[in-house]
Amino acid sequence: MLEVRGVATFYGAIQALHGVDLDVAKGEIVTLIGANGAGKSTLLMTVCGNPRARSGTIKLDGQDITHLPTHQIVRRGVAQVPEGRRIFPRMTVFENLQMGATLGDPAHFQHDLDRVLEMFPRLAERRDQRGGTLSGGEQQMLAIGRALMSRPRLLLLDEPSLGLAPLIVRQIFEAIRRIAREEGVTIFLVEQNAFHALRLADRGYVLVNGRVRLSGTGRELLANQEVRAAYLEGGHA
Amino acid sequence: MAYFTQQLINAVTLGAIYGLIAIGYTMVYGIIGMINFAHGDIFMIGAFISLIGFMICALLGISSAPAAILFVLLLSMVFTAVYGWTIERTAYRPLRGSFKLAPLISAIGVSILLENYVQLAQGARPKPAGSVVQGGYNLFRADGFDVRVTWLQIIIVVVTVVLMAGFSWVIAATSLGRQQRACEQDMKMAALLGVDVDRTISLTFVMGSALAAVAGMLFLMYYGVVDFFIGFLAGIKAFTAAVLGGIGSLPGAMLGGLLIGLIEVFWAGYFSSEYKDVAVFAILVLVLIFRPSGLLGKPEIEKV
Numbered sequence: 001m002l003e004v005r006g007v008a009t010f011y012g013a014i015q016a017l018h019g020v021d022l023d024v025a026k027g028e029i030v031t032l033i034g035a036n037g038a039g040k041s042t043l044l045m046t047v048c049g050n051p052r053a054r055s056g057t058i059k060l061d062g063q064d065i066t067h068l069p070t071h072q073i074v075r076r077g078v079a080q081v082p083e084g085r086r087i088f089p090r091m092t093v094f095e096n097l098q099m100g101a102t103l104g105d106p107a108h109f110q111h112d113l114d115r116v117l118e119m120f121p122r123l124a125e126r127r128d129q130r131g132g133t134l135s136g137g138e139q140q141m142l143a144i145g146r147a148l149m150s151r152p153r154l155l156l157l158d159e160p161s162l163g164l165a166p167l168i169v170r171q172i173f174e175a176i177r178r179i180a181r182e183e184g185v186t187i188f189l190v191e192q193n194a195f196h197a198l199r200l201a202d203r204g205y206v207l208v209n210g211r212v213r214l215s216g217t218g219r220e221l222l223a224n225q226e227v228r229a230a231y232l233e234g235g236h237a
Numbered sequence: 238m239a240y241f242t243q244q245l246i247n248a249v250t251l252g253a254i255y256g257l258i259a260i261g262y263t264m265v266y267g268i269i270g271m272i273n274f275a276h277g278d279i280f281m282i283g284a285f286i287s288l289i290g291f292m293i294c295a296l297l298g299i300s301s302a303p304a305a306i307l308f309v310l311l312l313s314m315v316f317t318a319v320y321g322w323t324i325e326r327t328a329y330r331p332l333r334g335s336f337k338l339a340p341l342i343s344a345i346g347v348s349i350l351l352e353n354y355v356q357l358a359q360g361a362r363p364k365p366a367g368s369v370v371q372g373g374y375n376l377f378r379a380d381g382f383d384v385r386v387t388w389l390q391i392i393i394v395v396v397t398v399v400l401m402a403g404f405s406w407v408i409a410a411t412s413l414g415r416q417q418r419a420c421e422q423d424m425k426m427a428a429l430l431g432v433d434v435d436r437t438i439s440l441t442f443v444m445g446s447a448l449a450a451v452a453g454m455l456f457l458m459y460y461g462v463v464d465f466f467i468g469f470l471a472g473i474k475a476f477t478a479a480v481l482g483g484i485g486s487l488p489g490a491m492l493g494g495l496l497i498g499l500i501e502v503f504w505a506g507y508f509s510s511e512y513k514d515v516a517v518f519a520i521l522v523l524v525l526i527f528r529p530s531g532l533l534g535k536p537e538i539e540k541v
Binding site for chain 2: 070082089
């Protein structure tokens with residue numbers, strides 16, 4: 001479904017990605033793990049065209065999307081839960097969800113809204129509250145719910161567990177599992193929380209300094225000595 | 238008391254016109270963080286197109302005042318909006334992503350361009366317009382003085398209130414307004430949700446320009462004379478109104494417009510009409526020193 005080949009991305013003169021190759025097949029949960037500053041978020045944003053890849057190609061369903069503007073890339077069925085959640089702080093929860101449905105068919109709106117509120121009942125309680133007043137966990141739920149409102153085929157998630165309490169993290173990962181298994185949405189998940197991410201994922205990639213260092217099934221990577229030493233031991237689990 | 242009431246009526250009328258212009262400043266600032274210094278001249282263009290519109294009405298023999306006003310209103314809004322759209326496309330959009338001062342400098346350039354273009358095309362001499370609406374209503378008589386509200390003043394306030402209400406509804410309740418607010422709060426995220434950010438910014442210029450066109454028409458009808466330089470002073474006063482209300486805030490722009498109208502008229506009425514502009518700009522200085530976020534604005538928080 002998603003095919004990334006030799007992608008290099010720069011911030012001004014600083015190169016953040018050095019020829020990244022990876023694939024996400026339809027129906028899979030694929031995770032990308034790596035330390036702070038490895039280029040994980042940059043890769044997700046590059047898939048959405050902002051910043052743009054300086055070289056390499058990105059294909060979605062076999063079609064080259066490398067040079068499309070962001071709003072046209074997401075129109076093809078991609079949604080992103082970005083780093084830092086990026087909830088619209090001065091809009092209500094309901095309006096944030098309406099924004100998520102920008103590309104959706106208005107006829108589906110009520111159905112999709114009910115589905116999101118059923119998945120995250122907390123959002124129903126907070127419906128008319130401003131996004132900026134929500135707790136971190138609620139904001140994360142809203143960011144995921146907002147992304148689902150466009151009925152994406154490919155969902156990109158950037159560190160959904162960051163800064164959340166363990167109980168909330170478990171809820172969020174359970175929601176991601178449901179979205180993938182019950183709704184058939186393809187998931188590409190970027191995480192620092194390698195333990196949770198690799199247990200959930202079918203396959204994973206390890207990104208180090210803008211390059212893919214390792215790849216394999218979730219189980220293989222969990223067992224890998226290098227991965228254990230760098231990302232699992234020392235508190236992440 | 239009579240004198241005070243009369244000044245109040247005049248002040249609200251003037252404040253309505255400033256408020257309409259101030260909305261354009263505040264919307265553009267809200268969405269792209271830029272002061273559109275050409276906006277006052279957009280208002281001037283709107284006034285000139287209205288003048289041409291009224292002449293067309295006279296040529297066509299449209300003598301009914303409501304029909305003429307409606308015709309000129311639409312004509313002026315459409316043509317001025319095209320100016321606003323074109324300016325954004327040619328002078329501001331290519332500079333997006335450039336250093337922060339670039340569009341500001343470009344805006345000053347556009348302002349000078351528009352003034353000189355109108356001066357060349359229409360001449361430098363003030364152009365008079367015949368009065369379309371005459372008469373008024375004497376409210377009461379006191380201290381040997383008739384307190385009078387003209388039909389024109391009523392039209393100005395009613396048109397302004399209707400437009401501001403309609404406009405506030407668009408921003409608060411329609412999907413276009415929601416997309417504009419989303420772009421204002423987080424442009425990158427709006428794009429990730431499929432909002433065409435460039436188109437939304439263009440539409441913001443179109444809406445701001447259309448409101449400035451209405452202000453231009455009302456100004457022309459109220460003062461009966463326009464020249465190529467009216468946009469400068471009116472523009473800076475409306476900008477002051479936007480800053481006073483809190484730049485980026487729509488209700489702030491409306492409130493600021495009203496307050497600037499009040500300050501200007503009352504200063505002229507009770508102290509000195511030569512120094513009314515000084516009073517307005519003193520307010521600008523005081524607001525910038527003591528309350529830079531304005532009356533209804535949110536304090537700027539630098540993101541780390």
